[in-house]
Amino acid sequence: MAVRVGVLGATGAVGQRLIQLLDPHPEFEIAALTASDSSAGKTYRQAAKWRVEGPIPDDVAETTVSATDPDEVPDDVDLLFSSLPSSVGAEVEPDFCEAGYVMSSNSSNARMADDVPLVIPEVNAEHLDLLEVQRDERGWDGAMVKNPNCSTITFVPTLAALAEYGLESVHVATLQAVSGAGYDGVSSMEIIDNAIPYIGSEEDKLETESRKLLGEFDGAELSHNSVEVAASCNRIPTIDGHLENVWVETEDDLTPEDAADAMASYPSLELPSSPDQLIHVFDEPDRPQPRLDRTLGDGMAIAAGGLRESSFGLQYNCLAHNTIRGAAGASVLNGELLLENGYL
Amino acid sequence: MAVRVGVLGATGAVGQRLIQLLDPHPEFEIAALTASDSSAGKTYRQAAKWRVEGPIPDDVAETTVSATDPDEVPDDVDLLFSSLPSSVGAEVEPDFCEAGYVMSSNSSNARMADDVPLVIPEVNAEHLDLLEVQRDERGWDGAMVKNPNCSTITFVPTLAALAEYGLESVHVATLQAVSGAGYDGVSSMEIIDNAIPYIGSEEDKLETESRKLLGEFDGAELSHNSVEVAASCNRIPTIDGHLENVWVETEDDLTPEDAADAMASYPSLELPSSPDQLIHVFDEPDRPQPRLDRTLGDGMAIAAGGLRESSFGLQYNCLAHNTIRGAAGASVLNGELLLENGYL
Amino acid sequence: MAVRVGVLGATGAVGQRLIQLLDPHPEFEIAALTASDSSAGKTYRQAAKWRVEGPIPDDVAETTVSATDPDEVPDDVDLLFSSLPSSVGAEVEPDFCEAGYVMSSNSSNARMADDVPLVIPEVNAEHLDLLEVQRDERGWDGAMVKNPNCSTITFVPTLAALAEYGLESVHVATLQAVSGAGYDGVSSMEIIDNAIPYIGSEEDKLETESRKLLGEFDGAELSHNSVEVAASCNRIPTIDGHLENVWVETEDDLTPEDAADAMASYPSLELPSSPDQLIHVFDEPDRPQPRLDRTLGDGMAIAAGGLRESSFGLQYNCLAHNTIRGAAGASVLNGELLLENGYL
Amino acid sequence: MAVRVGVLGATGAVGQRLIQLLDPHPEFEIAALTASDSSAGKTYRQAAKWRVEGPIPDDVAETTVSATDPDEVPDDVDLLFSSLPSSVGAEVEPDFCEAGYVMSSNSSNARMADDVPLVIPEVNAEHLDLLEVQRDERGWDGAMVKNPNCSTITFVPTLAALAEYGLESVHVATLQAVSGAGYDGVSSMEIIDNAIPYIGSEEDKLETESRKLLGEFDGAELSHNSVEVAASCNRIPTIDGHLENVWVETEDDLTPEDAADAMASYPSLELPSSPDQLIHVFDEPDRPQPRLDRTLGDGMAIAAGGLRESSFGLQYNCLAHNTIRGAAGASVLNGELLLENGYL
CATH class of the missing domain: 3.30.360.10 (Dihydrodipicolinate Reductase; domain 2)
Structure with missing residues (x-):
């Protein structure tokens, strides 16, 4: 059964690549898309200026975009991918983790924090266990893993x-x-x-x-x-x-x-x-x-x-x-690692 | 009175820049242009596919191109600028020096030879005196100075x-x-x-x-x-x-x-x-x-x-x-240094 | 059973696209590759400077390239794709057709000849029947269809x-x-x-x-x-x-x-x-x-x-x-049309 | 004696070209620069992200930029060049003309108005006389001429x-x-x-x-x-x-x-x-x-x-x-035409 995932910052360049990678994904199913307040309530087709090769996947195109706020994302979403601008990420990503969401984030904020694993699965998958420390220290039910620049x-x-x-x-x-x-x-x-x-x-x-x-x-x-x-x-x-x-x-x-x-x-x-x-x-x-x-x-x-x-x-x-292995694909791979390691 | 100069390899990219710099030059006057045998006998306008900004200088355009051979260059030319392909340069540049011509060359052949000064005037003008060693060793009346890559x-x-x-x-x-x-x-x-x-x-x-x-x-x-x-x-x-x-x-x-x-x-x-x-x-x-x-x-x-x-x-x-300071202009500057130091 | 095909001019830009399209083709199997005399006898890997995305297909890479001459192409090749330079095409394409080969050619020579069908299958597939006239007039066992520029x-x-x-x-x-x-x-x-x-x-x-x-x-x-x-x-x-x-x-x-x-x-x-x-x-x-x-x-x-x-x-x-629909893909499509219409 | 000129919208791409052309101009002298309110009070060096070849002219660099408002431009400025965004131009250009300024504008607003001359001096200099009609109809002491797109x-x-x-x-x-x-x-x-x-x-x-x-x-x-x-x-x-x-x-x-x-x-x-x-x-x-x-x-x-x-x-x-003959240079030429025809 597919893991229900959401994309925070879904209309940007990396957000579009995330959708392109997640739509045909064997384990994940797109269940929520967020963007800035000005896009909330629009369909994805209306909200995004789609610029990657090929058309917007049909089902994604008609999905309604919500605001980037934990209250606007369904509770049964198991995994979030974040491609928010780092200033926005710094503000709202912790709210999502505190609300219990597990997150694989490409945003540059918090990458160097002591209790945030920064992971390339083939290189340092074992750093993922830092999430135990993170949850301890922050009292989160959720969790946050970052991929590097x-x-x-x-x-x-x-x-x-x-x-x-x-x-x-x-x-x-x-x-x-x-x-x-x-x-x-x-x-x-x-x-x-x-x-x-x-x-x-x-x-x-x-x-x-x-x-x-x-x-x-x-x-x-x-x-x-x-x-x-x-x-x-x-x-x-x-x-x-x-x-x-x-x-x-x-x-x-x-x-x-x-x-x-x-x-x-x-x-x-x-x-x-x-x-x-x-x-x-x-x-x-x-x-x-x-x-x-x-x-x-x-x-x-x-x-x-x-x-x-x-x-x-x-x-x-x-x-x-840089936008696949270096950004959207890196986040997806970290999401797959989270799943394999039982964090979802 | 202007120094009469010749350009060896005048139709190439660096050759064109040389002409662009030499035509309005206060000390030098273009008196000979050479190119490959297939161009010999044509006017410069016919021989060169002119590709630098602005038109070919009028007097240069009607100059007849000669073969790249010491016998084809007038004796009263005092200074040669060479932008020959290095394989051609390796073959014919020594012939010109032996025939008595002083040469400022941009071609990469012979740059690292012990008795060939490789000069950026602002950096190592004093290396020019290596020409005495060069003339001694090679028995040349002419001389060869190179600018670097x-x-x-x-x-x-x-x-x-x-x-x-x-x-x-x-x-x-x-x-x-x-x-x-x-x-x-x-x-x-x-x-x-x-x-x-x-x-x-x-x-x-x-x-x-x-x-x-x-x-x-x-x-x-x-x-x-x-x-x-x-x-x-x-x-x-x-x-x-x-x-x-x-x-x-x-x-x-x-x-x-x-x-x-x-x-x-x-x-x-x-x-x-x-x-x-x-x-x-x-x-x-x-x-x-x-x-x-x-x-x-x-x-x-x-x-x-x-x-x-x-x-x-x-x-x-x-x-x-790269084609002015790094090539044509570098050769012209070395030519000016040769003139100032009494080598012409 | 797959139709055995050959590519004339296989090392050029369009030739490489042809190989990219033909290697996974459901109906065609690459059985011969030709190029200029200087490439004959080399493997395709040695002869071609491969420049399209992805690697050379493995079996193609080790195929020996032959000269572009009807005597050098096996008789059991049923269909030739030609991406020869037009001057070469004008010279040798008729020799192949006279030798009995059916050819789908991208080369610009002979496109406007009265008895050569110039075909975009979706536009004028019925022009293919001009091949009867062509065979009559030229006495060919083979045939030549062209795609446009x-x-x-x-x-x-x-x-x-x-x-x-x-x-x-x-x-x-x-x-x-x-x-x-x-x-x-x-x-x-x-x-x-x-x-x-x-x-x-x-x-x-x-x-x-x-x-x-x-x-x-x-x-x-x-x-x-x-x-x-x-x-x-x-x-x-x-x-x-x-x-x-x-x-x-x-x-x-x-x-x-x-x-x-x-x-x-x-x-x-x-x-x-x-x-x-x-x-x-x-x-x-x-x-x-x-x-x-x-x-x-x-x-x-x-x-x-x-x-x-x-x-x-x-x-x-x-x-x-332009190199798929406009060249290599156009030729392949014409080859498919030839097969469907019984010309092979 | 030089005509004192001002540039409205001096920090934009066309504004920078205007300054590049006006600084060495034989008839004009830059006496005022305006930009958006956020730039007012800054030196031009601070306000503009200078992007044309060569450095900012020294005297221009230290000029204080004022807001784009007739009250902020000295009365002894005789001619204004406008490269305002057209939405801004539509709003404020008439104010300047009403305040008595003569203006050569590159902005696209009002180009097709019946009483605004749209001029390429070599093509239709005689259209400049439409300014009489303009002044009559609008009751302006100033005047507005436009160059085309x-x-x-x-x-x-x-x-x-x-x-x-x-x-x-x-x-x-x-x-x-x-x-x-x-x-x-x-x-x-x-x-x-x-x-x-x-x-x-x-x-x-x-x-x-x-x-x-x-x-x-x-x-x-x-x-x-x-x-x-x-x-x-x-x-x-x-x-x-x-x-x-x-x-x-x-x-x-x-x-x-x-x-x-x-x-x-x-x-x-x-x-x-x-x-x-x-x-x-x-x-x-x-x-x-x-x-x-x-x-x-x-x-x-x-x-x-x-x-x-x-x-x-x-x-x-x-x-x-396009930014010289097609924009900044076109406006300067119209300014020269205004001067020659006694409109300043």
């Missing part, structure tokens, strides 16, 4: 694959697609024939979220990984797919061949949205490329390539679809 | 400005414009809605040319700088302007404020093509940007910005117009 | 849907994607931040092919339609999907509502590659758009929108995926 | 050059740059790898403004031209420069050669911002192109090309820089 998700799985060599330092430069900023986030005059070497607070997210994701949970407390990360973030004129240049220094010797093996053999999971292979390693030095490789594993895989020695340890490139 | 020119002036702090290591990721590959170098299907994390042999150029440029010439021999450089090169969908993300570790403490002062006060020269200010330092964290800042100083200035502390020393971005 | 295919189905109103004159302006010119057809420097109001001989194709497609075949001779067509063709910076602005004047009164009904109800076929609905008519005035609507019906549907009255009859926009 | 300005000069042949019908399809919608008008997700076949109310502007511009003023009343115009407007991914495909049917026979002569010889004016040649006619069939040709005549010229016969009269393409 899209640019963080792109490179952390490759680091996790190399962790056994002892991560010491990471430099990462990102070439990020415009969809990461939402539908109206980057104007065309800003980015055509251009690049912008700055994305507000993005570098900090890569540097801190990666250390939390790669940290250890001892059942009571989460310690962050000690790897030093320095990020430089750029916006470029691509629609989807974040490409990243990475340099890693490790304690133990690490050849490009060792690294390729470690990445290619890094295990995926058996969750419905898991890709068959998590990390695809290309031999061709000019891959991965956003337009050609962002849809690997239906947008849920990571692509890596260009593994080579540099003056400072290993150097390589990696890529992920 | 466009991606190298973009970041080396900023490193030169910081050299007093003791350069130890540099990581650099480049976001390079398509014009760097020549008019037909990157197809539109390769790059629209895409990025390519690989440019053949480009990373090696940044790593080795920068050490030569920052090296010391003792009158007899050139020692390369010991700074370790690791580069990662990407092609993105911009027309002109290479943007680079740089991390620098130095022996001495270096704050972003110190670095900004050092860059902004780094001296320009009094050559005709020198910009008034060599390095513009932006306060706005989202600058420089290719489309907005590539024409600073008529395309001959360097722009820097986003100076900040990272986990590993200083971090910043820099930008230069 | 990608920009022609985009608007002709909408005209066919309106034909009952009496077509008098058509003005059409095209905004064409770069993939229409092949992988290296348009350089990035030509088209980024730009548009080119000219595509060699393209306007003539729209004007003449449309009249042939809309003509009548009386069993012996094909008479072209008398509608006057004036085309203006532009290349713009999109990857896939040709968008066209159309004005149509008709003998009978034609309201936008009538036109929408006629288009939406225009029948599709039951062939394996036929879309469920041939022409999708959008109510939103800003649709269709290439990026959002080119994959309708797996790239085999036509999208129309913006139907409105102008000073001169009806005005509207239409769109099709 | 950017897409209208692009093709009307070419029609004016052909008017002697008797204009009967015009079909025009536009490929418009994103800057025409203002800095935030088109999001990058809307337009990268895409085109949009709709711009709200734009087609109506081309159809009605062109007839007014080509009309005749008999000293009392303005009669619109009877030419029928049908427009189809598209947005494409270019930064600046509107490209248009035009078909014209005329009463008298008109060959492409006649048309080229008529366009190339159509006179420019002697105003400071007039280009030396108004219409450049290209022989190359693939010109004009936005990126290569938009800066002809410092962005104030019109480019035409591709003149050829169609099934329906003459066919050609034309291009203009």
Whole structure:
């Protein structure tokens, strides 16, 4: 029997991707859609300016959108996906958890809180148990798990694959697609024939979220990984797919061949949205490329390539679809993990 | 009285920029144009598919193009600018020097040869004296000076400005414009809605040319700088302007404020093509940007910005117009330096 | 049992799309691949620079490519798809037909020949019978059917849907994607931040092919339609999907509502590659758009929108995926029609 | 002595272009800048997100911005340029004119009013005398002249050059740059790898403004031209420069050669911002192109090309820089015309 799910912030760019992924989902059934007060009472078709490929699923199109308020969401909804703007999320997400809802959230608020698990299932599924601490401390019946920022998700799985060599330092430069900023986030005059070497607070997210994701949970407390990360973030004129240049220094010797093996053999999971292979390693030095490789594993895989020695340890490139693996798909995968681990 | 100059490889993308810069030049007068054999005998208008902004200068348009052969260039030409493909350059440039011509070349062949000065006038004008060694060793009446690769020119002036702090290591990721590959170098299907994390042999150029440029010439021999450089090169969908993300570790403490002062006060020269200010330092964290800042100083200035502390020393971005400061303008500036230093 | 098919010119942009469509095809099985002499003897993986989304199908990747010569293609191949450059097609396609092969060709040569059927199955399937005339006249055991140019295919189905109103004159302006010119057809420097109001001989194709497609075949001779067509063709910076602005004047009164009904109800076929609905008519005035609507019906549907009255009859926009519906898919559909009509 | 001028709506995209053109202007001196109430009291540097090439002129940067209110603009300002949003313009422009200010406005409100001259100086300077009627009817000491929409300005000069042949019908399809919608008008997700076949109310502007511009003023009343115009407007991914495909049917026979002569010889004016040649006619069939040709005549010229016969009269393409010739430069030129005709 399908789990009844709701989407908070259903009309935005990530909300639309969530609907696209949840509508055909084998375990989940869309039972509630919320948006801002100005959309409440409208059908989804009226409320959303639908912009992803393909039409709005028929049944979703005629669903009435409600306000983003725990009182407006049916009690028999078992799982919420949140793609609220972070300022809104900071305000209302705790209300939902307090009202008893279990939530998988893509919003950036509270990601670094001590008692909020920040999870990429293939990397640190065991952090989910932090929810016990969370419920204890906050007195919630509900629960809140977060997925990291899209640019963080792109490179952390490759680091996790190399962790056994002892991560010491990471430099990462990102070439990020415009969809990461939402539908109206980057104007065309800003980015055509251009690049912008700055994305507000993005570098900090890569540097801190990666250390939390790669940290250890001892059942009571989460310690962050000690790897030093320095990020430089750029916006470029691509629609989807974040490409990243990475340099890693490790304690133990690490050849490009060792690294390729470690990445290619890094295990995926058996969750419905898991890709068959998590990390695809290309031999061709000019891959991965956003337009050609962002849809690997239906947008849920990571692509890596260009593994080579540099003056400072290993150097390589990696890529992920930022609104699927990096946002909506990440939240769905966390929802599947919550289900599998008995939190629903 | 104007110096009579010739352009080898005059019909290509860099050749066209050379003509655009040389036609109104106060010291130089275009007296010879060469191209491949198939163009020899045609007027420049017939031979070149002119693609830079504005029309072909009238007198240039009707000039007859000759083959790229020392016998076809008039003896009274005092200075040659070469923008030949490197394979052609490797073959014919030495013939011109042996025939007595002084040459400022943008072609990548021979840049790393021990007796060929690789020069950015504001950075290492004193390397020009290596020409004495060159003439001695090769028995040339002529001489050959090279400018570095466009991606190298973009970041080396900023490193030169910081050299007093003791350069130890540099990581650099480049976001390079398509014009760097020549008019037909990157197809539109390769790059629209895409990025390519690989440019053949480009990373090696940044790593080795920068050490030569920052090296010391003792009158007899050139020692390369010991700074370790690791580069990662990407092609993105911009027309002109290479943007680079740089991390620098130095022996001495270096704050972003110190670095900004050092860059902004780094001296320009009094050559005709020198910009008034060599390095513009932006306060706005989202600058420089290719489309907005590539024409600073008529395309001959360097722009820097986003100076900040990272986990590993200083971090910043820099930008230069790749076909002006990074290619044609670089060659013209070296030609002006040759004139000022009495080599013509 | 599957029909054994071959692809002539299998390594090019349209050839790659053909393989992508034929590999999972329910009726066809790839049994031969040809390319230029320099590729002959290599595996397809070695010979092709694969550039469409997703990997090369495994069995295709290891197939040995042969030269484009009737002697090199196995006799038990029943159907050939040709995506040869038109100059090559003009030379070798007749040799294959004379050798007994039945061919569905996308190449532009011979499209306007009196005895060559130019077919869009939903529009003029009955023209296929012209093959009897062709065999008679040429003494071929084989046969050759052509599909029209990608920009022609985009608007002709909408005209066919309106034909009952009496077509008098058509003005059409095209905004064409770069993939229409092949992988290296348009350089990035030509088209980024730009548009080119000219595509060699393209306007003539729209004007003449449309009249042939809309003509009548009386069993012996094909008479072209008398509608006057004036085309203006532009290349713009999109990857896939040709968008066209159309004005149509008709003998009978034609309201936008009538036109929408006629288009939406225009029948599709039951062939394996036929879309469920041939022409999708959008109510939103800003649709269709290439990026959002080119994959309708797996790239085999036509999208129309913006139907409105102008000073001169009806005005509207239409769109099709130029390398699927407009090229590879068009050829496959013609192959399916050949099979259904007993020509194999 | 310089005329003191003010800019209403000085912080927007067209306002920034106005400042760029007015700062070095030989006849005008910037004496007042207005913007929305939230900007009033700030320096221009603080109020404007400056986005055109090059820095803000120093003196302008430190000018204090005032509210857009006649009481806030000094009385000794002789001429106002307005680039207000049309809804704001409709409200406040009449107040300024009533308060005695003479205004050259780019805002779209009131363009079609019977007593408001809509002027392209080279086309219909004599319409300026309609200001007498305007002052009579409205009792204004001030006066208001409008320039047309950017897409209208692009093709009307070419029609004016052909008017002697008797204009009967015009079909025009536009490929418009994103800057025409203002800095935030088109999001990058809307337009990268895409085109949009709709711009709200734009087609109506081309159809009605062109007839007014080509009309005749008999000293009392303005009669619109009877030419029928049908427009189809598209947005494409270019930064600046509107490209248009035009078909014209005329009463008298008109060959492409006649048309080229008529366009190339159509006179420019002697105003400071007039280009030396108004219409450049290209022989190359693939010109004009936005990126290569938009800066002809410092962005104030019109480019035409591709003149050829169609099934329906003459066919050609034309291009203009939409924010210079099509907006800010158009207003400045009208200001110069007002000065020359003694209205200041």
